Amino acid sequence: MSSINLFVADEHTSTGFREATLDEIMNGARQALSARVRRGTVLNYPRLTANFLTARLAQRPYETFTLIYLDNRHRMIILHLAPGSRIDEYGDLQRFSLPCDVIC
Secondary structure, three states: OOOOOOEEEOOOOOOOEEEOOHHHHHHHHHHHHHHHOOOOOEOOOHHHHHHHHHHHHOOOOOEOOEEEEEOOOOEEEEEEEOOOOEEOOOOOEEOOOOOHHHHO
């Protein structure tokens, strides 16, 4: 099995580069995915949606209630992370409230 090494620029090394840490790789992946999945992106395949949400939410130490608003053609309008929301170990939603403009 071949190994792939990823590098980042680092002015404090003699070569100007060093091997990237896992956090740097994940941050870069999230930035790249955010650039690809913007308002108007079609999320019509479950795998595409799961990959997007995994990259976007995987760094959180707890589950978060998240809403993805789509139009009638499955294009993303907005991603809403409910502030202060958590899903506990029993699967119950804790401390969640929607702003009035979302409900009304």
